[in-house]
Amino acid sequence: MKVCIVGASGKLGQYMVQHCLDRGYEVVGVCRSKSVDKLDRLKDRITVFSGATNDRELIRNAVEGCEGVLTVLVPWGVQQYSSGTAQAVMDFAEPGARLIFSCGWHISMDGKDVYSWKFKAFFKFFDAIGKFFRMVELNDQVEACKRIFESDLQWTVVRGSDLEEGESEGLPVWSKHIGDPILRSNLTRRTDFALFMVAAIENNDLIHQAPAIVGCQTPSALEHTQKA
Numbered sequence: 001m002k003v004c005i006v007g008a009s010g011k012l013g014q015y016m017v018q019h020c021l022d023r024g025y026e027v028v029g030v031c032r033s034k035s036v037d038k039l040d041r042l043k044d045r046i047t048v049f050s051g052a053t054n055d056r057e058l059i060r061n062a063v064e065g066c067e068g069v070l071t072v073l074v075p076w077g078v079q080q081y082s083s084g085t086a087q088a089v090m091d092f093a094e095p096g097a098r099l100i101f102s103c104g105w106h107i108s109m110d111g112k113d114v115y116s117w118k119f120k121a122f123f124k125f126f127d128a129i130g131k132f133f134r135m136v137e138l139n140d141q142v143e144a145c146k147r148i149f150e151s152d153l154q155w156t157v158v159r160g161s162d163l164e165e166g167e168s169e170g171l172p173v174w175s176k177h178i179g180d181p182i183l184r185s186n187l188t189r190r191t192d193f194a195l196f197m198v199a200a201i202e203n204n205d206l207i208h209q210a211p212a213i214v215g216c217q218t219p220s221a222l223e224h225t226q227k228a
């Protein structure tokens, strides 16, 4: 299987590269030119395309022949970076390719998610500060996901909880809606977020779903998977 990872140089991206290589996939990575050296230790094992991930020509070349495309939707920057990246991936991916996108819990597919006041307050604060310093464009991640949800391609949008570093605990568990008790712990190891993204390529049950994930060893996951 040949897989393209858009945003390969970031923390999530590097974990995804490693999981793909562990599975024997051929990997193409896309990352900003200034970040290419972050992939130095992997450069003999993957093909790297450097440039902005919303550069349509770059994406067209990178996704050619790929059966899976894993895209990190980044909230950084204020030039429609997320939506431009998502659009390019959707426009140029091979017909039938599995398209997996990452985002946070703030994205809602059907409006049925229930958020705590703490989550909403943090989101508002982060959004306001980000806009003030012209660093963050959370609404563009929302726009990117809206376009994905409206498309009939083979997509999955993986919604990550708060993240931490550390050894893998195994494949996260997931639920359809924020507010579901299984998600209460709101914590996932970043390497396991990446594992879920990579595993989604071969999980057709996740097509047209926006799973919200949480670590499989967290208290809420243990409590509610045992009951299930």
Ligand SMILES: NC(=O)c1ccc[n+]([C@@H]2O[C@H](COP(=O)([O-])OP(=O)(O)OC[C@H]3O[C@@H](n4cnc5c(N)ncnc54)[C@H](OP(=O)(O)O)[C@@H]3O)[C@@H](O)[C@H]2O)c1
Pocket (backbone or CB within 6 Å): 007, 008, 009, 010, 011, 012, 013, 031, 032, 034, 035, 038, 072, 073, 074, 075, 076, 077, 081, 102, 103, 104, 105, 159, 160, 161, 162, 163, 190
């Ligand atoms: N952090 C969290 O707590 C959290 C929680 C839930 C979900 N998520 C989701 O997880 C995914 C990965 O996030 P992460 O926090 O783990 O970070 P990450 O993997 O380190 O990814 C950050 C990405 O953003 C790129 N980037 C950074 N600054 C940029 C800029 N100014 N313009 C364009 N691109 C820029 C980085 O590229 P370079 O390598 O070129 O710098 C990298 O690909 C995202 O989809 C995020 O929404 C994160």
